[in-house]
Amino acid sequence: MRERGATLPEKCCAVAIMAKASVAGTVKTRLVPPLTPEEAAELNTCCLRDVAENIVDAAKQAPIQGFAAYSPLGSESFFDDVLPVGFKLLPPREPTIGRSLFHAARDLFAARYSSVCLVNADSPTLPTQFLVETVLRLREPGDRVVLGPAADGGYYLIGLKQFHRRLFEEIDWSTERVFRQTLARAGEIGVTVAPLPEWYDVDDEATLAVLAREIGPCRSRASPYLNGYRAPSTAAFLEKLATGNGGIERLFGRADPPAFPPPPPRED
Incomplete structure (x- = not known):
């Protein structure tokens, strides 16, 4: 594992991407079609690169150690070629997202x-400041959970000061109920939730179109997501896709992307 320098764990926040190696036919399958399995795998790689570089940028403003909680077993060499120097790997993820989150959080707290x-690895344009703000809020006195709501009802980020098993129990994962149910679990155990602004995941045809309007060849000022991370690898992929056979039509599908409401104002 490549490491940049020795940072004491107790002095920094472990920020882990929930990552899956880019094997065609196993990643971003809801994007096939309009993408081919190979294109979906390439997009997955681009998103991973951008999310990791975003974490590196955030680490310039807050004490962060980057990780990838990865799968499948045996894909370590793939991540050696994708992750920046200084990132570390967590042991292979569990087969379900809920168990993966549970074990990643538990293992990182065990590492002190x-x-x-x-x-998540599905939000390549997540604003860097959201990551910085998460770390800074977690350094404030008192226990809390930082939660970033996704436009589809899930969450793109969860930040913890302590390991709380209950936050990962009785959640209908991969549904529009995840964020709401996680709020309820936090309420049950009396932990304050510090919400971040809404952002979106890129995991289907509609959200691919949203991404294309944000950083693709047909950028639109009408997009509610205009201040995100520049995501250079993902932007380059969209540019290449647009020049191919049926490119623009494949980016936007059969209709314009859904009109997501603007992200809510940030709270002081």
Whole structure:
């Protein structure tokens, strides 16, 4: 494992991407079609690169150690070629997202990191400041959970000061109920939730179109997501896709992307 320098775990936040190696036919399958399995795998790689580089940028403003909680077993060499120098790998993820989040959080706290942030690999344009704000909120006195709501009802990020098993129990994973149910679990155990602004995951045809309007060849000022991370690898992929056979039509599908409401104002 490549490491940049020795940072004491108790002095920084472990920020882990929930990552899956890019094997055609196993990643971003809801994007096939309009993408081919190979294109979907390439997009997955681009998203991973951008999310990791975003974490590196955030680490310039807050004490962060980057990780990838990865799968499948045996794909370590793939991540050696994708992740920046200094990132570490967690042991292979569990087969379900809920168990993966549970074990990643537990293992990172066991390694004595002062706080833990788990972020998805599907939001390549997530604003860097959201990551920085998460870490800073987790450094404030008192227990809390930082939660980033996704436009589809899930969450793109969860930040923890302590390991709370209950936050990962009785959740209908991969449904529009995840964020709401996680709020309810936090309420049950009396932990304050610090919400971040809404952002979106790129995991189907509609959200691919949203991404294309944000950073693709047909950028639109009408997009509610205009201040995100520049995501250079993903932007380059969209540019290449647009020049191919049926490119623009494949980016936007059969209709314009859904009109997501603007993200809510940030709270002080």
